[in-house]
Amino acid sequence: MILRLRSESPEDTLAVARTLGEELRPGDVVALTGDLGAGKTLFCKGVGEALGIPPDRIVSPTFTIVTEHEGPVPLMHIDVYRLSGAREADEIGMRELLSGDGVCLVEWAEKISELLPTDCIQVTFTISGDDRREIEVAAPDLPRFDDFRARSKRFQLH
Numbered sequence: 001m002i003l004r005l006r007s008e009s010p011e012d013t014l015a016v017a018r019t020l021g022e023e024l025r026p027g028d029v030v031a032l033t034g035d036l037g038a039g040k041t042l043f044c045k046g047v048g049e050a051l052g053i054p055p056d057r058i059v060s061p062t063f064t065i066v067t068e069h070e071g072p073v074p075l076m077h078i079d080v081y082r083l084s085g086a087r088e089a090d091e092i093g094m095r096e097l098l099s100g101d102g103v104c105l106v107e108w109a110e111k112i113s114e115l116l117p118t119d120c121i122q123v124t125f126t127i128s129g130d131d132r133r134e135i136e137v138a139a140p141d142l143p144r145f146d147d148f149r150a151r152s153k154r155f156q157l158h
């Protein structure tokens, strides 16, 4: 399933993220791709909210690669911006992390594409204006993502 969504404000992006977050299950990996300032971290806040994590806990860290948030479902917020690539990520245990029981959100996921599970959820952001973003969501064909499609209708581009 591939959906193209239009966000016209940070609040829209949060709403899309919360809606996706409500469909996520332990073990899911969400790969986030997009330029600096595209909205990846904001999206993580929205997903976190849906999983019971207060949004102010999810921040863009300067040096930390992995932040674990405890909740009903553990949430791993991963930002690989400062890693050189898949090999370095592998050396610090990324493979194990991505195959664990938490929900993993990976910012700059394209840097470690070789390590991502084939059934991961891909979210790609394009900046199309000061407050406008195009958000493409590619997810496995599963009923829970059909629910996401139905519940995100107002943001869909046709």
Ligand code: ADP
Pocket: 007, 008, 009, 010, 011, 012, 013, 034, 035, 036, 037, 038, 039, 040, 041, 042, 043, 060, 107, 130, 131, 132, 133
């Ligand atoms: P990234 O993690 O991709 O570098 P952030 O989520 O940290 O990006 O920052 C996105 C910035 O863009 C925030 O300051 C946010 O307020 C702003 N912004 C403006 N419009 C939008 C939008 N429609 N969706 C997401 N962020 C937006």
Ligand code: MG
Pocket: 040, 041, 060, 107
């Ligand atoms: Mg970020």
